[in-house]
Amino acid sequence: MSHVIEVTHLTKEYKKLRAVDDLSFTVEKGEILGLLGPNGSGKSTTINCILTLLSYQNGSIRIFNEEMRPSAYDMKRKIGVVFQEVAVFEELSVYDNINYFCGLYIKDRKLRKQYVEDAIALVELQNFQKFMPKQLSGGLLRRLNIACGIAHKPELIFLDEPTVAVDPQSRNAILEGIKELNRCGATIVYTSHYMEEVEILCDRVIILDQGKLLAAGTCDELKKLASIEEKISVEIRDLDEAHRLCIQEMEQVESLSYDGQVLQIIYKQGQDHLIALMSYLQKEQIPYHRIYSERPTLNDVFLELTGKELRD
Amino acid sequence: MFWHNFKYTLKTLARDRMLIFWTFAFPLILGTLFQMAFANIESSEEFSPITIAIVENDAWKQRTVWNEAFTKLSEEGSDEQLFHTRYTSEEEAKELLETDEISGYLMMKDTPQVVVDASGINETIFKHVCEELIQSETLTDMIVEKQTAKWMANPDQMINDPAWQTRLYEEVNEILQAETTMVQDASPTKMSYTMIEFYTLIAMTCLYGGVLAMVAMNRNLADMSDSGKRVAVSPASKGSLVLSSISAAYVVQLLGLTLLFSFTCFVLHVDYGENFIGLLGLAVVGSLAGLALGICVAALCKRNEATKTGILISITMLGSFLSGMMGITMKYIVDTNFSWLNRLNPAAMIIVRLTRYWIRKRNRKKLCFIVRFTIS
Numbered sequence: 001m002s003h004v005i006e007v008t009h010l011t012k013e014y015k016k017l018r019a020v021d022d023l024s025f026t027v028e029k030g031e032i033l034g035l036l037g038p039n040g041s042g043k044s045t046t047i048n049c050i051l052t053l054l055s056y057q058n059g060s061i062r063i064f065n066e067e068m069r070p071s072a073y074d075m076k077r078k079i080g081v082v083f084q085e086v087a088v089f090e091e092l093s094v095y096d097n098i099n100y101f102c103g104l105y106i107k108d109r110k111l112r113k114q115y116v117e118d119a120i121a122l123v124e125l126q127n128f129q130k131f132m133p134k135q136l137s138g139g140l141l142r143r144l145n146i147a148c149g150i151a152h153k154p155e156l157i158f159l160d161e162p163t164v165a166v167d168p169q170s171r172n173a174i175l176e177g178i179k180e181l182n183r184c185g186a187t188i189v190y191t192s193h194y195m196e197e198v199e200i201l202c203d204r205v206i207i208l209d210q211g212k213l214l215a216a217g218t219c220d221e222l223k224k225l226a227s228i229e230e231k232i233s234v235e236i237r238d239l240d241e242a243h244r245l246c247i248q249e250m251e252q253v254e255s256l257s258y259d260g261q262v263l264q265i266i267y268k269q270g271q272d273h274l275i276a277l278m279s280y281l282q283k284e285q286i287p288y289h290r291i292y293s294e295r296p297t298l299n300d301v302f303l304e305l306t307g308k309e310l311r312d
Numbered sequence: 313m314f315w316h317n318f319k320y321t322l323k324t325l326a327r328d329r330m331l332i333f334w335t336f337a338f339p340l341i342l343g344t345l346f347q348m349a350f351a352n353i354e355s356s357e358e359f360s361p362i363t364i365a366i367v368e369n370d371a372w373k374q375r376t377v378w379n380e381a382f383t384k385l386s387e388e389g390s391d392e393q394l395f396h397t398r399y400t401s402e403e404e405a406k407e408l409l410e411t412d413e414i415s416g417y418l419m420m421k422d423t424p425q426v427v428v429d430a431s432g433i434n435e436t437i438f439k440h441v442c443e444e445l446i447q448s449e450t451l452t453d454m455i456v457e458k459q460t461a462k463w464m465a466n467p468d469q470m471i472n473d474p475a476w477q478t479r480l481y482e483e484v485n486e487i488l489q490a491e492t493t494m495v496q497d498a499s500p501t502k503m504s505y506t507m508i509e510f511y512t513l514i515a516m517t518c519l520y521g522g523v524l525a526m527v528a529m530n531r532n533l534a535d536m537s538d539s540g541k542r543v544a545v546s547p548a549s550k551g552s553l554v555l556s557s558i559s560a561a562y563v564v565q566l567l568g569l570t571l572l573f574s575f576t577c578f579v580l581h582v583d584y585g586e587n588f589i590g591l592l593g594l595a596v597v598g599s600l601a602g603l604a605l606g607i608c609v610a611a612l613c614k615r616n617e618a619t620k621t622g623i624l625i626s627i628t629m630l631g632s633f634l635s636g637m638m639g640i641t642m643k644y645i646v647d648t649n650f651s652w653l654n655r656l657n658p659a660a661m662i663i664v665r666l667t668r669y670w671i672r673k674r675n676r677k678k679l680c681f682i683v684r685f686t687i688s
Contacts, residue, residue, distance in 0.1 A: 051545045052545075053534050053541060053544060053545065073547035073549070074547070076545060076546060076547040077547040079545065081541075081542065081545050083538060083541055083542065085538040086538065087537075087538035087539045087541060087542045088539065089320075089324050089531075089539055091323065091324040091327035091328055092320065092323060092324060092327075096320065096323070100316075100320045101542060101546070103313075103316040103317075103320075104313070104316075104317075104543065104546035104547070104548045105546060105547060107313070107316075148542065149542070
């Protein structure tokens, strides 16, 4: 596969803060790359550097095998951006907003009309074309935001947290739209805090923190990085301290937590601990309602890599 | 690209309620208030001739210039009538002054003597007119003396030229014309306070174009608006985007001015005088100065749009205030003490030029200042 984006040793500093620190990665043609990281990890700064909205101190950025510059209009023509903030004009209708932004890329009126209609269909806004943005709900507004960014059918799309604060129905429609764009051949760089979205959508994931690359790979590859192997949750009422200590002493148990309702046990290695635990509970005649086993999620990997302390 | 961006900028500006208020509605509201407030002031301040007396003695009869001047200034029903003059004896004049039937009297002796017993506006005007006449007379005497001495120094020329007296008269007259400041009201009707207020209103509206330009510019600046970020990552040429946005702002600004002129002419019945086309032309040029101000603030000030709007409105209001919007006295104070300020204040430049159009003087200096301000 050829590189659509090639970032090499990118460094961006703001006075005393190093927002991006010697970052290198590539994005391959036709893939969806997930860019993960806590708030302030450098995701948006990296995207803004790639889009030439920000200058940077060191490194290089190549898109479609060419150096990215503010005046690289031919390259910009192939790029679509959906910003985290809803970037539309309050004074223009849904149709006019999409038509305006599409018109910055596509001069031919007939072609543009077709593209605008395709974008409206993709985000399912056919019934809201004449609505003004302030008349739309949060979910519809997000969909309009996406339509404005992708109406010109770009080859490379940056989606910066496009599903923030939207209802499950809208989120589903947005995710389906993104998959459709990818099926049509678009390469996508996707940032989000919703791990399940990233797991569903992305072919590859990069985890950033404090401007540095912590890990990169497919979701399965990243999960292997986790120090835990299995997570078992049991709904039990009134589990006494002695039993808890006994479970804690069982083989491969990394940690245990109990909130009076659910007992959660994390195992370091192995995937067959469920039978052993159920045998113990039956032997001790401890009643339980539900019991289920989970593999580590991307969320577990993310928290393990980036830490659990709160960020700004 | 130009027309695409122009069309949509026009749409967004025309639908922005805040902009529409400042550009379209606010000048109309202010104009209506001016009309209501100043119309009453002017009717209560209508000028009536000052009653004076002149002691008709032999000395008076010999002062031809004074006779002619006071006859002219006392002509009943004339536009130039300043005085209602009574010719009396000295005793009668004193009696009239004591009974407050006259504001003062003039008596010729070796020198003209003005007698008043109060210090009101009427007395000041009377004294001022007499002082002006004394000065004119002194100046004329000096010139005649100087020119006569010149002729006398060359007696051969006097002998050879029989019309030397006529020539002397012509020379004196020429020097007088050059030395004297002639105050002449050349306007078709009398210029009033209200007109000055309306000129400041036009200047203010011209400068409000700055808010339009600033908003139009912000649409294209990535650090100023989210939509600006989207525009900035597009392949559209920045020059074309800025030019089309500013052009759209200018069109909206001109629409605002058209509305203002239509409203003041047809609803408030403001008389802008004979050179209305010139006045419109100046408003069109003045609007460019407003746009330039807006572009300058948009480009140099790295604050949010609300702050920039505040800065522009403050500059416009302060400029208009210093140019006499809230009272002509302020303009007089600035003109007298801080005349340099007028060269920095676009509102003052526009108003001065508008006033010039009113009196139909062809002085292009201020227009050049406005153009220079716009370009710089």
